[in-house]
Amino acid sequence: MKTLSYLILLSSVCILFFFACAGQDQTANVSSSTEPAGAGQSAVQDDESQRNVVQVAVSSPDHTTLVTAVQAAGLVDVLSNAGPFTVFAPVNGAFDALPEGTVESLLQPENKAKLQDILEYHVFVGVIQETMFKDGRQFNQVNLKNVTLGKSGEQLTVNGANITGVVRASNGVVYIIDKVLLPE
Amino acid sequence: MKRNTLISSSLAAIAFLALFQTSCRPKSPGSVSVGDAASKVYVAPGEHDEFYNIVSGGFNGQISVVGLPSGRVLKILPVFSVFPENGYGYSEESKPMLNTSHGFVPWDDLHHIAISTTKGEHDGRWAFANANNTPRIARVDLTTFETAEILEIPNSAGNHSSPFITENTEYVIAGTRFSVPMGDDAQRDVPINTYKENFKGTISFVKVGDDGTMDIAFQLVTPGVNFDLARAGKGKSHGWFFFSCYNTEQAYSLLEVNASQKDKDFIMAVNWKKAEEYIKAGKGKKVKAKYAHNKLDHKTHITTSTIKEDVLQLDIRDFDDLVYMIPCPKSPHGCDVDPTGEYIVGSGKLAAMIPVFSFTKLMTAIENSDFEGEYDGLSVVKYESALHGIVEKPGLGPLHTEFDGKGNAYTSMFVSSEVVKWNISSLEVMDRVPTYYSVGHLMIPGGCTAKPHGKYLVAYNKITKDRYLPTGPELCHSAQLFDISGDKMKLLLDFPTIGEPHYAEAIPASLIKEKSVKIFKIEDNQHPQAVKSPADARVVREGNVVRVYLTSIRSHFSPDNIEGIKVGDEVYFHVTNMEQDWDVPHGFAIKGADNAETLIMPGATQTLKWMPKRVGIYPFYCTDFCSALHQEMQGYIRVSPKGSAVPIKYSLDGEEGK
Numbered sequence: 001m002k003t004l005s006y007l008i009l010l011s012s013v014c015i016l017f018f019f020a021c022a023g024q025d026q027t028a029n030v031s032s033s034t035e036p037a038g039a040g041q042s043a044v045q046d047d048e049s050q051r052n053v054v055q056v057a058v059s060s061p062d063h064t065t066l067v068t069a070v071q072a073a074g075l076v077d078v079l080s081n082a083g084p085f086t087v088f089a090p091v092n093g094a095f096d097a098l099p100e101g102t103v104e105s106l107l108q109p110e111n112k113a114k115l116q117d118i119l120e121y122h123v124f125v126g127v128i129q130e131t132m133f134k135d136g137r138q139f140n141q142v143n144l145k146n147v148t149l150g151k152s153g154e155q156l157t158v159n160g161a162n163i164t165g166v167v168r169a170s171n172g173v174v175y176i177i178d179k180v181l182l183p184e
Numbered sequence: 185m186k187r188n189t190l191i192s193s194s195l196a197a198i199a200f201l202a203l204f205q206t207s208c209r210p211k212s213p214g215s216v217s218v219g220d221a222a223s224k225v226y227v228a229p230g231e232h233d234e235f236y237n238i239v240s241g242g243f244n245g246q247i248s249v250v251g252l253p254s255g256r257v258l259k260i261l262p263v264f265s266v267f268p269e270n271g272y273g274y275s276e277e278s279k280p281m282l283n284t285s286h287g288f289v290p291w292d293d294l295h296h297i298a299i300s301t302t303k304g305e306h307d308g309r310w311a312f313a314n315a316n317n318t319p320r321i322a323r324v325d326l327t328t329f330e331t332a333e334i335l336e337i338p339n340s341a342g343n344h345s346s347p348f349i350t351e352n353t354e355y356v357i358a359g360t361r362f363s364v365p366m367g368d369d370a371q372r373d374v375p376i377n378t379y380k381e382n383f384k385g386t387i388s389f390v391k392v393g394d395d396g397t398m399d400i401a402f403q404l405v406t407p408g409v410n411f412d413l414a415r416a417g418k419g420k421s422h423g424w425f426f427f428s429c430y431n432t433e434q435a436y437s438l439l440e441v442n443a444s445q446k447d448k449d450f451i452m453a454v455n456w457k458k459a460e461e462y463i464k465a466g467k468g469k470k471v472k473a474k475y476a477h478n479k480l481d482h483k484t485h486i487t488t489s490t491i492k493e494d495v496l497q498l499d500i501r502d503f504d505d506l507v508y509m510i511p512c513p514k515s516p517h518g519c520d521v522d523p524t525g526e527y528i529v530g531s532g533k534l535a536a537m538i539p540v541f542s543f544t545k546l547m548t549a550i551e552n553s554d555f556e557g558e559y560d561g562l563s564v565v566k567y568e569s570a571l572h573g574i575v576e577k578p579g580l581g582p583l584h585t586e587f588d589g590k591g592n593a594y595t596s597m598f599v600s601s602e603v604v605k606w607n608i609s610s611l612e613v614m615d616r617v618p619t620y621y622s623v624g625h626l627m628i629p630g631g632c633t634a635k636p637h638g639k640y641l642v643a644y645n646k647i648t649k650d651r652y653l654p655t656g657p658e659l660c661h662s663a664q665l666f667d668i669s670g671d672k673m674k675l676l677l678d679f680p681t682i683g684e685p686h687y688a689e690a691i692p693a694s695l696i697k698e699k700s701v702k703i704f705k706i707e708d709n710q711h712p713q714a715v716k717s718p719a720d721a722r723v724v725r726e727g728n729v730v731r732v733y734l735t736s737i738r739s740h741f742s743p744d745n746i747e748g749i750k751v752g753d754e755v756y757f758h759v760t761n762m763e764q765d766w767d768v769p770h771g772f773a774i775k776g777a778d779n780a781e782t783l784i785m786p787g788a789t790q791t792l793k794w795m796p797k798r799v800g801i802y803p804f805y806c807t808d809f810c811s812a813l814h815q816e817m818q819g820y821i822r823v824s825p826k827g828s829a830v831p832i833k834y835s836l837d838g839e840e841g842k
Contacts, residue, residue, distance in 0.1 A: 041621045044649045078600050082622055082647055125534050126440045
């Protein structure tokens, strides 16, 4: 089982860098005119600093689908930026629970904008601390749609998804969630 | 908890990261076509750059003057920070330039540049700069590249929305970032949680005279929001000024959350011609305010500081046709007006879109009272009614926009680290280039004026990381120069900058270089302690004040042997540089002085204060390599004990002065 996790991890990292090298353009259909004079921030070699939100996700065997999606959406360099970011990171099981074929479809190049919209719905520019969770408090995500935080006893939620873990990163915080957030 | 799994597998991940990173880094700096780019930024030895780039230094309080396209630094020009290199803020003549109502302030945070314009076009007279921390506006004379004037802004805190100018440099403005208590007793003791009742914002309109002299004509008192950036209307929108506002929630704690609650903040449109009318009609209210006005006199080379006592204010809520609020998504940062004056670009820094407003539509909406409601008593124009359109999905974190004069706009994207070119009328994205990394401001020569010079674009980045040889934790800020003459932007040059550049402007060298002063004529020197002939050099005791009237000319000081100075004296060295030759400054420094050196330009007089604390012999010398005999340009001062009977005596080559 453990071996399997690492295999998945390995392949995800390979994919990550395949994508990171293949294209830096993101968001729109206009590609960059100048050949990149260096890779983006995700390629900065730095093993002293704390891990950023992307590296946190990459290091998790439970987030391989998310990582693949982030690469396909061209958001690797974006999330390696200074941010700061709050990332709600659905586990693989959350993606598996989507209707069959959803993930595969979103990963198709023609659905890049839709994928970006969904992923950007999982990102807030700013750090939401656990202490800032108040029932009903809303935050406007990168895709300009709001998410609603919840707190019931010790359990924190976002749009009803349970927060099952929290990892601090150099450029923000990652909340592990058990459902994919879908913008309305 | 998943945390353990995450941590345990991190090492493996990092190893893989390292492995794959190496394989993907470009082999050389040159995925750009290096030869072509190099020839475009190459300025042959002895040749001049095409543009002066006047660059803010951010937290160094200075301006750097850079040549474009070479990226060569030509000068560091001290504005709000002391500069021991030339004695700015240390010499008696320049200390008053840093005087404020809080006393002498040796530092500030300089963010934005505005080069003076006439009819919306660069005229090359002055560059204005703002002090963010202790609110001030400076005026730099572009004939001498000196800070000629600094005006403090009262009822302001965090002078960020500044020093933007109107089309003919009628006014330079100052909008406060922090709202603060207001009124005759603005400095009163109030609890912070009385923000909504006590705290207000201000926009100061500073009148610029024909000779550049600045004076606060009036202040607009506004609701307690934060003002961020601004631009004047031009052409058809001349007479209006546009300000981005955030924190319309009026939060006073944890703004990163509490000031980002609303989907929309505002761009505030101010009819300043109307404000002028109200002021003329006597509607302004004189309010007590204490602020410094410091001005350099080029004839004496002395700065005089005057404390002013009051300011005229208009509360915008007392008038219904002065100010209109335009809703703008997500904490707008940049607020930029295109060269025609028709389009106002708001850059909601947390929004993944750029709204573009139309001045014509705004005027129609105002005329038809097409309002969606009120904000703190101010009319809020319907968003859709003022909107020209939206640039959809341009990138993430739009901050600032500049223009090329060919119908295109260029917006910096902090979060997605790129510059995006888009067409103003069609709102279509035309091109995008990555920056290294996380661009803040960007600049096209004349890109904020009615007539952009175009050709180049510089991205001023906030993150440098691995771009240059590493220099420990603290790195310089990187900039990238792009060629924008074609349809697609082309990266030409990557160069380090001084301080932390925020906004910059660039102006054709031809508008400035012929006017550049080479020397100060000694016959025009009206400094009261100037010495125009070595025969007049002297040392005079006035009680415990000793004045040393020194001359310097290649390669000696006159006098160079001085005796009769005592511990406890207050010694002033008034050094006149007798040279009348371009690029021959002389410096002056004396051992043990708890001060800087002073650097005196040809024909000028500068004064260094010295309080000798111990008995002994004190050498002084010229600090600027002036000549083949520079190393001989020196002198001695004898300091005797307090109460000693040694008389004042001074000489050069044994010839004693009288």
